[in-house]
Each structure stands twice: as structure tokens, then as C-alpha cells.
Amino acid sequence: MSRPADRTRKSQVVAERLLERMRSGQYAIGTRLPSERELAAEFKVSRNAIREALQVLQLSGHVDTRLGDGSFVSEPHLDGGFDDDAGLLAGISITESLDIREAVELSSALLACRRATRSDLLKLQAVVVELEEHLEQHDYKAYLLATLDLHMIIAAASHSPYLIKMVTELTDRHRDDQWLLHEQYTPDIAAFSLEVHRDLANAIVDKDQLAVIDSNTRHYEDYPVLHHQD
Amino acid sequence: MSRPADRTRKSQVVAERLLERMRSGQYAIGTRLPSERELAAEFKVSRNAIREALQVLQLSGHVDTRLGDGSFVSEPHLDGGFDDDAGLLAGISITESLDIREAVELSSALLACRRATRSDLLKLQAVVVELEEHLEQHDYKAYLLATLDLHMIIAAASHSPYLIKMVTELTDRHRDDQWLLHEQYTPDIAAFSLEVHRDLANAIVDKDQLAVIDSNTRHYEDYPVLHHQD
DNA sequence: CAGTGGTCTAGACCACGGC
DNA sequence: CCGTGGTCTAGACCACTGT
Incomplete structure (x- = not known):
């Protein structure tokens, strides 16, 4: 079940x-x-x-x-029932979506902390390695897309259908913006981003909820210049 | 079936x-x-x-x-409603409702932790006092309705329109069922419930995110045996 | 009546979690 | 490692529906 x-x-x-x-x-x-x-x-x-x-x-x-x-x-039920692609975020403005994203990603990371399976953790660590590789090659575009993957994996590790759906919609909504950001990237910005994401992944692997909060806070607040940055 | x-x-x-x-x-x-x-x-x-x-x-x-x-x-679900209607929750199956509640309330509590204004905190403390009063008079029905108010105030303190809307729908969905539950209440169950909700409120007042997580976890998941200490 | 879905059984294998 | 829940199988019996 x-x-x-x-x-x-x-x-x-x-x-x-x-x-x-x-x-x-x-x-x-x-x-x-x-x-x-x-x-x-x-x-x-x-x-x-x-x-x-x-x-x-x-x-x-x-x-x-x-x-x-x-x-x-049975007759094709007009509208009705299922096909849950209605979208939880329908009618939500872009300005609200950052708030939501912060809260939702923190929740999914915390739930992942408690519920992640071994395979979830392996995937998590694999993506971190991937992030490092992209950064070594200064492929910022690939790096940014991989950070989205990381957040999706975290959501999956929460095993909450609701959070998975939310994070999917949120990252889809931001995916188009991501490729614009890589041109703003400088080595130190990239290094900070990697550090934050690695800390987040490690916190989940270590099941350290406090560290999850800390890294999530740095992810969203301590870096106001790139507030849209992932 | x-x-x-x-x-x-x-x-x-x-x-x-x-x-x-x-x-x-x-x-x-x-x-x-x-x-x-x-x-x-x-x-x-x-x-x-x-x-x-x-x-x-x-x-x-x-x-x-x-x-x-x-x-x-599991802990007697203080809010155990089913039967979905329209709104953001349309198409969400019953099996997901507990996950949603846990995730949404954790999100709103954590955001409230950082964003609550003084007046938010005052309202929070007022409701806790109200909870204690209802329990002293063994008015479980009023108590349960007040817990819904508490969750609404927390959501309001998050200042996230989306989360406010979600929590509103969730509590509305459960409000009608609440009066049925008070008959299952025993003094020790009520005492535990009060403790959890008071801890949650205090954690927000103290801006202690870890304590927020802890009380939310107790609210929804593990319910250690220490409950029968009364 | 024969065929259908509704239920139950006993056993098997797998992936996951705790020790 | 072992025990757990998650899934699947093959077979059985029952209650129901159409003709």
C-alpha cells in the first residue's frame, strides 16, 4: 500500500x-x-x-x-475524477512561488531525513558527485540543471506524493529560468552553491535535521543577490 | 472492493x-x-x-x-477527516491526506518560526491559554476546535498566501468531523495533545526550528510509550 | 444453468529496516 | 543477518447475473 x-x-x-x-x-x-x-x-x-x-x-x-x-x-467522464494534472499551483503567482518553494523544499528535505531509503541516499550522493564534475569542467548550465535533479531526488526520498508533486511543479516552473543564470556564474558563486548543496545532501545522509535547516536557510536567505539561484 | x-x-x-x-x-x-x-x-x-x-x-x-x-x-488522529472536495485539494486521494497535513503544517510552522510578527506570537500564546482552559473544564469539543484555530494562526504567521490557503482548506475539511472525536478523548490523551500543541507554539515563539520539527514529528509520527506516564 | 466477479488461501520471492 | 512488509501466483469456493 x-x-x-x-x-x-x-x-x-x-x-x-x-x-x-x-x-x-x-x-x-x-x-x-x-x-x-x-x-x-x-x-x-x-x-x-x-x-x-x-x-x-x-x-x-x-x-x-x-x-x-x-x-x-464507461463513458468518458467529462472533467470529473482523475487526471491529476490540474496543477496544485494553478493561480499561484510567481512571487509567491519562491516562498512556497522554500517551505516545500525544507519540508521535503526534513521528511527525507527520516524516510530516505538506502537507494535514495545513494542517488543523492551520486548527484553530488555529478555536481562536482560539472563544476570542474565549468559547465555551469549542466550544473544548474543537476541541482534541480538533486531537489527532485530529495523530494522522492520524502516519499510524500504531495511533496513530490509540488517540487515537480516548482522546479518545472523554474527550469526555464535556470539556463539564464549560468551566465551570471562566477567561480566563487559556483563554489558557494556547491557547498550549500553538498551540505544539504550530507545532512540528509547523516539524518541531521538541524544541518538540513541550516543549509536550507543559507540556500535561500544568505544569498540575496541570487535569490532565484538554485 | x-x-x-x-x-x-x-x-x-x-x-x-x-x-x-x-x-x-x-x-x-x-x-x-x-x-x-x-x-x-x-x-x-x-x-x-x-x-x-x-x-x-x-x-x-x-x-x-x-x-x-x-x-x-498511531496517535488518535486529532483531525481525521476524509472526503475531498474542490479547491487545491481536488483529486488528492485519502491515502495522501496525512502526508499533506504533515508536510503543510511543518512548512507553515517553520516559515512562521522565521516570519511571525509580535502580534502573531501574541495570538499564538492566547490560543494556548484557551486550550488549557478548555481542558481544565474538560470541554473537549471546544478544545478540538481551538486546536484548529491554532493551526490557522500558525499558517497566518507564515505570511505565505499559499500555505494559508492550504491550511484553511484542510481545517475546513475536518472541522465538521471534530465534534465526533471528542468522545474518544481520555484525560491522558488530551494531556498529551495539549503538550504537543503547547510545545509547537512555544517553539515558534522561541524561534527554535528544531523544536518545531520535534513537536511536529510527535504530532504525526512516532508516539513513544511514555504517553502512559499519567 | 454456465459464466462472471468477490473473496480467501497458502505459498513464494523481493526490497527494506533494524540489529 | 534476520524479520518485516510489499507483491505476485495458482487455485479454490462462493454469490451473483444473464439466458
């Missing part, structure tokens, strides 16, 4: 393939899907995995299942 | 019996439940039925399950 252990669940794969067929018209609206046992045989999975896939599609409103009868492709 | 065909599902029976044990104190708050395999043996059902029962209790906020560790009796 909680974290899928990074592996994509079979029910998810099946659900997506069924969705494709519904969208392509192979399964027309209103028609009955093959029985669960038939689908299980076709996809070479257990009936249980098929049932979980169908439950996902039921919750999202794509399928209507009737006991003793079968599962049917 | 749909209709149990009129027969009560084993997972429901198990869930209710586990709830009884939690309420009776046989499973104290914060302690770890027997492993799924042990419960399966004890109740003479398959591990699958146990897992479904635990999932029900997770969704209702009574149990916190951690991968590779175990399932733990």
Missing part, C-alpha cells in the same frame, strides 16, 4: 495497457472487457493482478464493473 | 477486533502490532486478510505501517 519498493507494479502496467486499448478504440465505450480470467491468461499474470488493475480503473472512472456480469468501458 | 455479497469480510472482522484491542489498551499507542504473519496465525486467516484489515486501519489513521519494520498504533 505504501511504497512500491521502486518496482512498477504489474497491476499498474496492466491498467495502462488497458487504458491504451480503450483510448485506441479497441475497447469501445460501453462494451464489455474480456473476463478477468481471460485477461489474466492474456497478460500472463495472476487474476489478482488483473483485479487490482481493474480497481484502479474503477476508481478513476474508466471502467464500470458489475458483479456476475463483467467489466464495461 | 465492491459489495461483499452480504457476507462480512474477514478483513472487516479482523479490523474491528484490532480496533477493540487498541481502544482497550491491549495495544497501547505507539507500540508495534504483531507481525502480519503472527496475526494471520492467531486469527486463523490468511496473511492477505490481515493485510486488508491493516489497510483499512491505515486509511482511517489508526495504524501506521512502515516497510521492513512493522505496523504501529
Whole structure:
């Protein structure tokens, strides 16, 4: 129920393939899907995995299942239900987004502190190495993009769907600005940035919440000139 | 998932019996439940039925399950509402609501830590006094509503329009359910709740970010056994 | 009636967390 | 390392629905 252990669940794969067929018209609206046992045989999975896939599609409103009868492709529900790409940040101004970003990234870093798995920490350390490499080669553009990756990895390590979605939207919103910044970069600015990001990663690895707060504060406050800098 | 065909599902029976044990104190708050395999043996059902029962209790906020560790009796969720409506929270599933609450309230408390004005802090302290008064008079209903006020004041003190909006929606969503919860209150549960909220308020007044994290953690996650010291 | 979904079982393997 | 939860399997029985 909680974290899928990074592996994509079979029910998810099946659900997506069924969705494709519904969208392509192979399964027309209103028609009955093959029985669960038939689908299980076709996809070479257990009936249980098929049932979980169908439950996902039921919750999202794509399928209507009737006991003793079968599962049917339901009408495309206008607007309604799912497709959560509405965007949590709709209607939020750019000026607000920095505030939000500061708070959200601090929260995700702190949660990551408690919830990060071993693989999360390995990814974190790998990105730090990547940051160092980009800086050695003075590739500031690649460096800046990698810092965004770092924040995404931290969000993922928090294992909070809400925070992951928020950080994704925030970094997407800032990604376009990033490439503009690399021209402002000087060696000492870059060095400071690397230090802050490395400290943040290390704080999470060490599970040191106080250090997380400290590095996050430096990230956003002690460097007012480049307030948009990542 | 749909209709149990009129027969009560084993997972429901198990869930209710586990709830009884939690309420009776046989499973104290914060302690770890027997492993799924042990419960399966004890109740003479398959591990699958146990897992479904635990999932029900997770969704209702009574149990916190951690991968590779175990399932733990969670703090009686002071604000346990479900059923999502419109607004920023549209499309957010029930399973995510606890994560969101934890993340959002941590974010707002930390921002409040840095940005609260004098008048914010005064309001904060006033509400804590109000909480104490309600508890002295054993008016749990008023107490619970006041805790919502406290979270709203903290959000206001963060001076982030986004966070204010989020917390407003979350508390509105739960306000109607609050009066149901006060009947579950016992003096020691109330005492612990007061302690957590007072610590949170004091941490903000003292601008002690680490203490904010600590009290927020106690509010949502681990609930050490020290609770029964009263 | 035959076929469907709803539920349950016993067993297996994996990734993760704590020791 | 071991025990834990997360996932998947193959098979079984039941209750329901359509004809």
C-alpha cells in the first residue's frame, strides 16, 4: 500500500495497457472487457493482478464493473475524477512561488531525513558527485540543471506524493529560468552553491535535521543577490 | 472492493477486533502490532486478510505501517477527516491526506518560526491559554476546535498566501468531523495533545526550528510509550 | 444453468529496516 | 543477518447475473 519498493507494479502496467486499448478504440465505450480470467491468461499474470488493475480503473472512472456480469468501458467522464494534472499551483503567482518553494523544499528535505531509503541516499550522493564534475569542467548550465535533479531526488526520498508533486511543479516552473543564470556564474558563486548543496545532501545522509535547516536557510536567505539561484 | 455479497469480510472482522484491542489498551499507542504473519496465525486467516484489515486501519489513521519494520498504533488522529472536495485539494486521494497535513503544517510552522510578527506570537500564546482552559473544564469539543484555530494562526504567521490557503482548506475539511472525536478523548490523551500543541507554539515563539520539527514529528509520527506516564 | 466477479488461501520471492 | 512488509501466483469456493 505504501511504497512500491521502486518496482512498477504489474497491476499498474496492466491498467495502462488497458487504458491504451480503450483510448485506441479497441475497447469501445460501453462494451464489455474480456473476463478477468481471460485477461489474466492474456497478460500472463495472476487474476489478482488483473483485479487490482481493474480497481484502479474503477476508481478513476474508466471502467464500470458489475458483479456476475463483467467489466464495461464507461463513458468518458467529462472533467470529473482523475487526471491529476490540474496543477496544485494553478493561480499561484510567481512571487509567491519562491516562498512556497522554500517551505516545500525544507519540508521535503526534513521528511527525507527520516524516510530516505538506502537507494535514495545513494542517488543523492551520486548527484553530488555529478555536481562536482560539472563544476570542474565549468559547465555551469549542466550544473544548474543537476541541482534541480538533486531537489527532485530529495523530494522522492520524502516519499510524500504531495511533496513530490509540488517540487515537480516548482522546479518545472523554474527550469526555464535556470539556463539564464549560468551566465551570471562566477567561480566563487559556483563554489558557494556547491557547498550549500553538498551540505544539504550530507545532512540528509547523516539524518541531521538541524544541518538540513541550516543549509536550507543559507540556500535561500544568505544569498540575496541570487535569490532565484538554485 | 465492491459489495461483499452480504457476507462480512474477514478483513472487516479482523479490523474491528484490532480496533477493540487498541481502544482497550491491549495495544497501547505507539507500540508495534504483531507481525502480519503472527496475526494471520492467531486469527486463523490468511496473511492477505490481515493485510486488508491493516489497510483499512491505515486509511482511517489508526495504524501506521512502515516497510521492513512493522505496523504501529498511531496517535488518535486529532483531525481525521476524509472526503475531498474542490479547491487545491481536488483529486488528492485519502491515502495522501496525512502526508499533506504533515508536510503543510511543518512548512507553515517553520516559515512562521522565521516570519511571525509580535502580534502573531501574541495570538499564538492566547490560543494556548484557551486550550488549557478548555481542558481544565474538560470541554473537549471546544478544545478540538481551538486546536484548529491554532493551526490557522500558525499558517497566518507564515505570511505565505499559499500555505494559508492550504491550511484553511484542510481545517475546513475536518472541522465538521471534530465534534465526533471528542468522545474518544481520555484525560491522558488530551494531556498529551495539549503538550504537543503547547510545545509547537512555544517553539515558534522561541524561534527554535528544531523544536518545531520535534513537536511536529510527535504530532504525526512516532508516539513513544511514555504517553502512559499519567 | 454456465459464466462472471468477490473473496480467501497458502505459498513464494523481493526490497527494506533494524540489529 | 534476520524479520518485516510489499507483491505476485495458482487455485479454490462462493454469490451473483444473464439466458
